[in-house]
Amino acid sequence: xxxxxxxxxxxxxxxxxxxxxxxxxxxxxxxxxxxxxxxxxxxxxxxxxxxxxxxxxxxxxxxxxxxxxxxxxxxxxxxxxxxxxxxxxxxxxxxxxxxxxxxxxxxxxxxxxxxxxxxxxxxxxxxxxxxxxxxxxxxxxxxxxxxxxxxxxxxxxxxxxxxxxxxxxxxxxxxxx
Amino acid sequence: xxxxxxxxxxxxxxxxxxxxxxxxxxxxxxxxxxxxxxxxxxxxxxxxxxxxxxxxxxxxxxxxxxxxxxxxxxxxxxxxxxxxxxxxxxxxxxxxxxxxxxxxxxxxxxxxxxxxxxxxxxxxxxxxxxxxxxxxxxxxxxxxxxxxxxxxxxxxxxxxxxxxxxxxxxxxxxxxxxxxxxxxxxxxxxxxxxxxxxxxxxxxxxxxxxxxxxxxxxxxxxxxxxxxxxxxxxxxxxxxxxxxxxxxxxxxxxxxxxxxxxxxxxxxxxxxxxxxxxxxxxxxxxxxxxxxxxxxxxxxxxxxxxxxxxxxxxxxxxxxxxxxxxxxxxxxxxxxxxxxxxxxxxxxxxxxxxxxxxxxxxxxxxxxxxxxxxxxxxxxxxxxxxxxxxxxxxxxxxxxxxxxxxxxxxxxxxxxxxxxxxxxxxxxxxxxxxxxxxxxxxxxxxxxxxxxxxxxxx
Numbered sequence: 001x002x003x004x005x006x007x008x009x010x011x012x013x014x015x016x017x018x019x020x021x022x023x024x025x026x027x028x029x030x031x032x033x034x035x036x037x038x039x040x041x042x043x044x045x046x047x048x049x050x051x052x053x054x055x056x057x058x059x060x061x062x063x064x065x066x067x068x069x070x071x072x073x074x075x076x077x078x079x080x081x082x083x084x085x086x087x088x089x090x091x092x093x094x095x096x097x098x099x100x101x102x103x104x105x106x107x108x109x110x111x112x113x114x115x116x117x118x119x120x121x122x123x124x125x126x127x128x129x130x131x132x133x134x135x136x137x138x139x140x141x142x143x144x145x146x147x148x149x150x151x152x153x154x155x156x157x158x159x160x161x162x163x164x165x166x167x168x169x170x171x172x173x174x175x176x177x
Numbered sequence: 178x179x180x181x182x183x184x185x186x187x188x189x190x191x192x193x194x195x196x197x198x199x200x201x202x203x204x205x206x207x208x209x210x211x212x213x214x215x216x217x218x219x220x221x222x223x224x225x226x227x228x229x230x231x232x233x234x235x236x237x238x239x240x241x242x243x244x245x246x247x248x249x250x251x252x253x254x255x256x257x258x259x260x261x262x263x264x265x266x267x268x269x270x271x272x273x274x275x276x277x278x279x280x281x282x283x284x285x286x287x288x289x290x291x292x293x294x295x296x297x298x299x300x301x302x303x304x305x306x307x308x309x310x311x312x313x314x315x316x317x318x319x320x321x322x323x324x325x326x327x328x329x330x331x332x333x334x335x336x337x338x339x340x341x342x343x344x345x346x347x348x349x350x351x352x353x354x355x356x357x358x359x360x361x362x363x364x365x366x367x368x369x370x371x372x373x374x375x376x377x378x379x380x381x382x383x384x385x386x387x388x389x390x391x392x393x394x395x396x397x398x399x400x401x402x403x404x405x406x407x408x409x410x411x412x413x414x415x416x417x418x419x420x421x422x423x424x425x426x427x428x429x430x431x432x433x434x435x436x437x438x439x440x441x442x443x444x445x446x447x448x449x450x451x452x453x454x455x456x457x458x459x460x461x462x463x464x465x466x467x468x469x470x471x472x473x474x475x476x477x478x479x480x481x482x483x484x485x486x487x488x489x490x491x492x493x494x495x496x497x498x499x500x501x502x503x504x505x506x507x508x509x510x511x512x513x514x515x516x517x518x519x520x521x522x523x524x525x526x527x528x529x530x531x532x533x534x535x536x537x538x539x540x541x542x543x544x545x546x547x548x549x550x551x552x553x554x555x556x557x558x559x560x561x562x563x564x565x566x567x568x569x570x571x572x573x574x575x576x577x578x579x580x581x582x583x584x585x586x587x588x589x590x591x592x593x594x595x596x597x598x599x600x601x602x603x604x605x606x607x608x609x610x611x612x613x614x615x616x617x618x619x620x621x622x623x624x625x626x627x628x629x630x631x632x633x634x635x
Binding site for chain 2: 014015016019022034035036037038039040041042043044045048050051053055056059063073074077078081082084086093096097099100102103104106107109110111113114116117118120121123124125126127128130131136137138139140141142
């Protein structure tokens with residue numbers, strides 16, 4: 001009986017080779033694939049059609065919530081909870097609220113940027129099948145990897161290996177789940 | 178027009194001959210080596226001694242109160258607030274390099290942003306210490322934050338001092354987040370490269386399982402860009418808010434609308450001086466001249482010169498407005514600064530901040546690391562004196578001559594100040610030893626090989 005695998009991984013030497021391989025795999029019809037590189041490659045995002053994610057929206061919401069919370073906190077404290085009458089000046093002294101409102105906007109927006117980034121990436125994830133490939137340690141140094149996952153409808157162990165071999169990788173390896 | 182690959186290629190940012198592998202190995206080896214250089218031990222030892230002195234000074238302060246400092250009426254903001262403003266200003270260059278230069282697509286920043294951000298974080302840690310120590314009862318510092326309490330009181334949100342609490346704590350948090358996010362891919366590199374089991378575990382946990390997936394990179398890039406966009410107005414606001422601590426008061430020499438931009442320029446000025454003061458010795462000790470090149474030093478010196486000129490303009494304007502505004506107290510304040518008990522500090526700061534940096538106009542000075550290092554130190558001293566003169570001379574001689582009194586710093590003042598330099602260096606040398614001081618993945622993107630060569634048909 002054949003053991004199930006997570007996918008097949010091809011190793012490349014240059015970012016150009018990886019981008020070309022990713023394009024070829026997309027063209028061939030593979031959809032469940034991911035590329036791994038030691039630095040961000042803009043062309044890869046486009047080659048794998050990865051344009052849409054909701055991070056900007058999350059950050060916007062975080063900022064709005066932070067700003068509102070900052071303003072309302074000050075309003076509540078200075079007008080309702082602890083009003084101080086200074087020479088009959090208005091209690092709702094909005095110009096002096098601006099700074100803390102601004103700081104709270106930035107604070108919550110930044111926190112949601114970081115937490116949102118981690119959530120969208122599914123991190124922290126200490127274990128991932130790709131780490132089972134010994135040479136994958138080089139993905140954080142100088143090698144570029146393309147992985148076609150077994151859950152892809154077109155995936156067939158023999159034929160996918162054959163296809164990956166046509167892309168002239170350094171090596172193709174099976175990824176244990 | 179500049180889209181031709183050979184035109185776009187960043188030739189001069191880092192020295193030729195580097196590959197993805199060698200860049201990674203060289204930067205990572207500083208951390209992963211078993212042989213720590215003697216330079217590190219000496220500096221770490223010295224900073225540890227200074228840190229212990231700081232703990233001593235703080236211990237005495239806790240036991241006896243702020244009376245051990247030279248604070249006497251009317252100068253109730255002495256060294257502590259001077260040091261606070263100075264340290265937080267130093268931090269600003271780190272955020273400027275990491276956020277503003279990222280937004281402006283200044284790719285040369287990639288090899289100095291990591292340690293500049295670390296510098297920000299540690300400078301803010303030193304800065305944040307002073308207002309708290311200055312409270313008198315530092316253990317009640319949490320009273321600064323609004324929280325439901327049995328006393329039924331709340332902070333006064335109309336006070337710039339409360340604004341400052343929010344500005345500085347937000348700045349510290351956002352700087353730490355930005356720094357950590359930038360570190361994640363490099364922590365993964367260290368995790369994959371170390372042979373030590375404990376180190377692999379520690380870096381592995383910190384890297385959160387980063388594996389360089391294209392999906393992750395695309396989210397990650399957006400996150401860095403957004404964080405940079407958020408940090409940019411933040412960094413400009415922080416020193417503005419710090420200057421509000423002064424401008425909102427009516428003390429002559431403080432009550433002025435140009436203090437915010439003047440403070441921000443001064444902050445960047447001193448911050449770049451600190452970047453140079455750290456980068457020059459580090460790159461020669463660790464042999465990183467190929468990554469932190471003369472061009473980096475040159476650019477930093479130019480930023481220093483530009484912000485120094487803004488600061489010079491502010492000094493001239495300060496004197497001019499005092500004369501032109503016709504306010505007797507403002508005029509007296511400028512006269513006191515120039516000729517009074519603080520004249521030595523005033524004229525030394527003029528020398529350090531205006532006169533000495535003019536040497537940076539010369540390419541010969543900018544390309545000589547030793548001279549640059551010296552001028553960076555001169556600027557750091559000058560900026561400290563500037564904060565001292567603004568704070569202390571304005572308070573010492575205010576409206577009523579009968580209340581005038583001169584500030585005398587005690588040995589505890591000096592010890593606390595020098596102690597925070599120890600704390601800063603202690604944290605910095607720990608950072609150098611345990612984390613990559615140059616952003617490895619961002620330097621990889623600077624290599625010519627990182628460029629994807631598009632085929633003509635696609």
